Amino acid sequence: MTEKSEEAVEICRTVADLGARVAKWRREGLTVGLIPTMGALHAGHISLVDAALSHYDRAVATLFVNPRQFDRPGDLAAYPRTEDDDAQKLGLAGAHLLYAPHATEMYPQGYATNVSVSGVSAGLCGGDRPGHFDGVATVCSKLFLQSGADGAFFGEKDYQQLQVVRRFVSDLNIPITIHACQTIREADGLALSSRNKRLTAAQRAIAPQMHQIMVEAVPALQANGDVSALLNEAAASIKAAGFDSVDYIDFRDTKTLVPLDQAGKQPARLFAAAWLGDVRLIDNIPV
Amino acid sequence: MTEKSEEAVEICRTVADLGARVAKWRREGLTVGLIPTMGALHAGHISLVDAALSHYDRAVATLFVNPRQFDRPGDLAAYPRTEDDDAQKLGLAGAHLLYAPHATEMYPQGYATNVSVSGVSAGLCGGDRPGHFDGVATVCSKLFLQSGADGAFFGEKDYQQLQVVRRFVSDLNIPITIHACQTIREADGLALSSRNKRLTAAQRAIAPQMHQIMVEAVPALQANGDVSALLNEAAASIKAAGFDSVDYIDFRDTKTLVPLDQAGKQPARLFAAAWLGDVRLIDNIPV
Numbered sequence: 001m002t003e004k005s006e007e008a009v010e011i012c013r014t015v016a017d018l019g020a021r022v023a024k025w026r027r028e029g030l031t032v033g034l035i036p037t038m039g040a041l042h043a044g045h046i047s048l049v050d051a052a053l054s055h056y057d058r059a060v061a062t063l064f065v066n067p068r069q070f071d072r073p074g075d076l077a078a079y080p081r082t083e084d085d086d087a088q089k090l091g092l093a094g095a096h097l098l099y100a101p102h103a104t105e106m107y108p109q110g111y112a113t114n115v116s117v118s119g120v121s122a123g124l125c126g127g128d129r130p131g132h133f134d135g136v137a138t139v140c141s142k143l144f145l146q147s148g149a150d151g152a153f154f155g156e157k158d159y160q161q162l163q164v165v166r167r168f169v170s171d172l173n174i175p176i177t178i179h180a181c182q183t184i185r186e187a188d189g190l191a192l193s194s195r196n197k198r199l200t201a202a203q204r205a206i207a208p209q210m211h212q213i214m215v216e217a218v219p220a221l222q223a224n225g226d227v228s229a230l231l232n233e234a235a236a237s238i239k240a241a242g243f244d245s246v247d248y249i250d251f252r253d254t255k256t257l258v259p260l261d262q263a264g265k266q267p268a269r270l271f272a273a274a275w276l277g278d279v280r281l282i283d284n285i286p287v
Numbered sequence: 288m289t290e291k292s293e294e295a296v297e298i299c300r301t302v303a304d305l306g307a308r309v310a311k312w313r314r315e316g317l318t319v320g321l322i323p324t325m326g327a328l329h330a331g332h333i334s335l336v337d338a339a340l341s342h343y344d345r346a347v348a349t350l351f352v353n354p355r356q357f358d359r360p361g362d363l364a365a366y367p368r369t370e371d372d373d374a375q376k377l378g379l380a381g382a383h384l385l386y387a388p389h390a391t392e393m394y395p396q397g398y399a400t401n402v403s404v405s406g407v408s409a410g411l412c413g414g415d416r417p418g419h420f421d422g423v424a425t426v427c428s429k430l431f432l433q434s435g436a437d438g439a440f441f442g443e444k445d446y447q448q449l450q451v452v453r454r455f456v457s458d459l460n461i462p463i464t465i466h467a468c469q470t471i472r473e474a475d476g477l478a479l480s481s482r483n484k485r486l487t488a489a490q491r492a493i494a495p496q497m498h499q500i501m502v503e504a505v506p507a508l509q510a511n512g513d514v515s516a517l518l519n520e521a522a523a524s525i526k527a528a529g530f531d532s533v534d535y536i537d538f539r540d541t542k543t544l545v546p547l548d549q550a551g552k553q554p555a556r557l558f559a560a561a562w563l564g565d566v567r568l569i570d571n572i573p574v
Binding site (some may be wrong): 019082108109112113114115116117118119120137138141142143146148167168171172173174175256 | 543
C-alpha cells in the first residue's frame with residue numbers, strides 16, 4: 001500500500017520546466033492534453049482529466065488563480081486555494097503533471113500584452129464581469145503556448161468561456177485542439193463549481209433550483225413560446241426560489257452566442273447567472 | 288542561363304499549405320527563419336533574408352498588406368503592391384518560400400481577436416496611428432503561429448514595432464526568436480522604405496535631411512544639452528528643410544521607449560516622423 005503523499009501528482013512551477021517536460025514527451029512520440037484550472041478541484045475537473053487521458057498519452061493539469069480574469073478583488077481573495085488536496089486528486093486520477101506557476105512567472109515585471117475577443121464575449125458573463133474574458137483569453141493563450149500541448153479540455157459549464165477560447169485559438173492560429181466536456185452535476189442538478197464551497201447550508205438548498213427552473217423552461221421555448229416573456233418568468237421564479245438577484249437569463253445561438261427571439265431555427269442554449277449572498281452561480285443547458 | 292520566371296520564389300497562399308511545408312522541413316531537422324513584410328521589397332528586406340539564411344536552414348518571407356495596421360484608408364490603398372517583382376527578388380536572394388495569403392485567409396468571416404501591447408506602443412507612431420500596433424501585434428502573432436518558424440527578422444527602421452513584437456512574443460510565450468537587423472540606407476542617409484517610391488523628385492531631394500538633422504543633434508544630446516530645447520530645434524530644422532509637418536521628434540530609452548530628459552544615463556535612441564506631402568517618413572538612430 002502506497003503512502004498518500006506518493007499518490008500526489010508531481011508539481012512544476014516554471015515556464016522553462018513545463019516546456020522542457022512536454023518537449024521531452026513529444027520527442028518520445030507522446031501526445032499531451034492540457035487541463036487548465038483555477039484549482040479547488042471537483043469531479044467536473046476530474047472528468048476533464050479522464051477525457052484528456054482517453055485522447056492523449058499524457059495529461060497535464062494547470063493550477064493558476066488568474067488575477068486578470070477577476071473583476072472583483074473580493075472574489076479573487078475568497079477563491080478557494082487547496083493545492084495539496086488538488087495534487088492528491090490529480091495523482092489519483094492518473095494525471096502526469098501539475099503546472100502551478102506563481103503570478104510573477106505568468107506576469108513578470110513589464111508584462112504588457114492583452115488578448116481580447118469581441119462578439120462571443122459580449123453580454124452574459126462578459127457584460128457583468130468587465131475584463132473577465134480578456135483575462136481568460138490572455139492566460140489561456142499563455143498556457144497553450146507555454147505547454148505546447150496537443151489538446152486542451154474545458155467544461156461546458158463555463159460555456160461562454162469555451163466559445164471565447166475556441167474563437168481566439170482559431171483566430172490566432174494557435175496549434176492546439178480544444179475539447180469540450182459536459183457539465184458535471186450533483187444529484188439534485190446543481191452544476192459543480194469551486195464556488196459552491198462558499199454556499200451556506202441554506203443557500204446550498206436553494207442553489208439547485210436555478211437549474212430546475214431552466215430545465216422547466218425548455219418545453220415552452222421549444223413550443224415556440226414568447227421568448228422574452230418566458231425569460232422574464234424564469235428570472236422571477238429564480239428570485240422567488242430565494243436567489244438574491246439574477247444577473248441574466250438569456251437564450252442564445254450555441255456557436256455565436258447571438259441572442260435569439262425564437263427557438264427551433266438553429267442550435268440554441270439557455271444561460272443563467274444569479275447570486276446567493278456574495279456567491280455568483282452560473283449554468284447553461286441546450287434547448 | 289535560366290529564365291527570369293524560374294528564379295522567382297515559390298508562392299503559397301493558405302495557412303494549411305504554409306504549415307505543412309514548414310512542418311515537413313522541421314521533420315527533416317531543418318530550421319526555419321521568417322521575414323514578415325508588406326511587400327514592395329527593397330534592399331532592407333533583402334538584408335533580412337540574408338540574415339535569416341545565415342541563422343536558419345530555410346528562409347520564408349511573408350507578403351501581406353495588413354488592413355488592420357493601417358489607420359488611414361488612403362495609405363492602405365496607396366501602399367505599393369508588386370508581388371511578381373517581390374517574388375523575383377526573393378528568388379534571387381535565395382529565399383525558399385513566399386507566403387502571400389489573401390485577406391480572407393488571415394481574417395475569415397467571424398474573426399474577432401485582437402492582440403494589444405501597452406507601454407512600448409504608447410507615443411511615437413502609436414500616438415499618431417491609433418490601432419496601428421494592435422494590428423501589427425495581431426498579424427505577427429498569427430504569422431508566427433501559422434508558420435511555426437524558429438526565428439523572425441525585423442529591421443530597426445521600424446524600431447517601435449520591433450519593441451512591440453519583442454514584448455508580445457515574450458508576454459504570450461510564443462516559441463520564436465526575434466532577430467533585429469540594422470536599418471539599410473541610401474548613400475545620402477535616407478532610410479529605405481517602401482513608401483519612398485511615392486515621393487516626387489523634389490520630395491526625394493528633401494527626404495534625407497531628416498536623418499542628417501537627427502545625426503547632427505546627437506553630439507549636443509550626448510554633451511548633456513537641454514533635451515527639450517534640442518528636440519524643438521531639430522523639429523524646426525526638419526520643417527525648414529522642406530518637410531510639410533513633423534509628427535514627433537523624441538528621445539527615448541532603447542528598450543522601454545520611455546521618454547528621457549537626459550542623455551548618458553541609459554542606452555537611448557532618437558526617433559522622428561515627418562510628412563512630405565501625403566507620405567509619412569520615420570527614422571531612428573542610437574544616441
